[in-house]
Amino acid sequence: MLSRRLRLPLVFAAAAVTASGAFAVSRYSPAETEPVSSTAAPTTSSAAPTSPSPQVTVSVAPSLGPAVYVTSPPPKKTAAAPVKVDIHVDxxxxxxGNKGTLASPLRTIDAATSRSLDAGTVVGLARGCRWQTLVQLRGDGTKSKPVRLTAYGSGALPVIDGGSADVEAVVLLSGSHQVVENIRVTNAKRNGIVVHGSNSGVRSSQVDDAGVGVQFRAPDTWADKVTVRDLHMVRDTPGGDDDYGAVGFLVEAHNVEIGYSNCTNCRAPSNDYGHDGGFVEVWNYADNLHVHNSTGSNTQGVLEIGADQADSSADNIRLRNNKFRNSHGGLVLHTDNNFAIASAKISFTGNTFVSTGSQDPPILDGDLSHVTFDGNTVTTSSFVAHRTPASHRCNSLYLRGGAEVGYQRHSTERLNGKASC
Structure with a gap:
C-alpha cells in the first residue's frame, strides 16, 4: 500500500565524505582494457519535461520497442559487436592492487566504483562470483557512451548481496546514462536497485529477496528484461496505514518505461492491509509511464497509484500486451483519500488478467472516469469493476462462481467468450 516513506541516507562503505557531507570523487580513466562480448546500449527518443521528483534533471527516454516480425523466415541472429571491459573484478x-585488466583483475567492486567513472567506462564482474557489498555508480555517461556495470566470463550471473543493510539501495545509479546489466541483486532490506540518474536503466538482470525490486527516482529511466521475485515488506507495523513493500517496480518520476520484464511473488502479508505489494506502484509522479510485454505471477495487484503532493500527476500511463496470473486484483487508483493523486489518466490495452480468488479486489478499483480499458482478457471470481471505465470495448470477460462485471457492458464486450473485434 502507498505510504509516506522515510528517506534514510545512503550508507556506502566506498563513499568518501567531505566536511559538507558531499561525496568527494575523482575522475577515473582506465589504463588498460580487455575485450569481451556484450550488448549495445539502449537508444533514446525526444526530450521530455522536467520531473518534480527531487535530484533529477530533464533528459531523454529510451524506447525499448517491440520485436519486429515478418512473414518470411526471420534472418539469422548476428552476434553483438564486441565491446571492451575497462575494469575487471574477480x-x-x-x-x-592490480590494474583491473582481464589478466590482472581487481577483487572488490568498491575498488572499481568508489571513484567517478568517465563516460563509456565499463566495469565487468566475473560470472560465478558473489560479493556482500553496496554499490554506487558515480560519473555521468552519454547516450552513446554510458557508464556500465555488467558481467564477463561464463557461468551464473555475478551476485551483489546487500546483507540486509538498512540503506536505500543495494545498487544505486547516481549519474545520468548509467546501465546495470547481467547482474543479480539480492538480500535487500529496502530497494534492490534505485535509479537516481536520468537516462539510466537496468537490463537483463534479476532482483530477489528485496522490499522493492527497482525504484525509479529520475525521469527518462527504464527496465528491460528484468526479473523481480520473492519480495517482502519494508514496513509492516500494526496500525498507522503506513505499511509498504513487496513491489516489483516503484515509479516516482516521469517518462519511465518497463518492458519485457517479470514480477513473481510480489505479494506479502501486511498488518495494515492483509496483503500488500504489486507489479508496479506509482508515487506522486509518473506521466508517460509505459509498461508493456511483461508478465506477473502472484502479485498483489498490477498497478497502484497514489500521492502526497499537490502537484502529483500520473497522466498518459499505458499498460499494453502484459499477462498477469494470480494477480489478486488489478488497478488501485487513489483519488479521494489520504493517498489521492491530483491527476491520473490510464489506458489498458491487450492485457490478460487472471484473478481467481473470491475475495480478490476488482480488476479496476477507484475513479475510472479517466481510465480506458479496451481489448483486454479478464478472468475473475470477484468483480471486473464497481464503476464504469471511460472506455470499455472489445474485452473478453470470463466470470467464475458468483463473479460480476459491475457495470453495463458495451456491445463489443463478450461474456465468457472471446470478443470478436
Missing part, C-alpha cells in the same frame, strides 16, 4: 583471483 572475487576469486583478483587483488585490489
Amino acid at each position: 572475487c576469486r583471483k583478483g587483488d585490489d
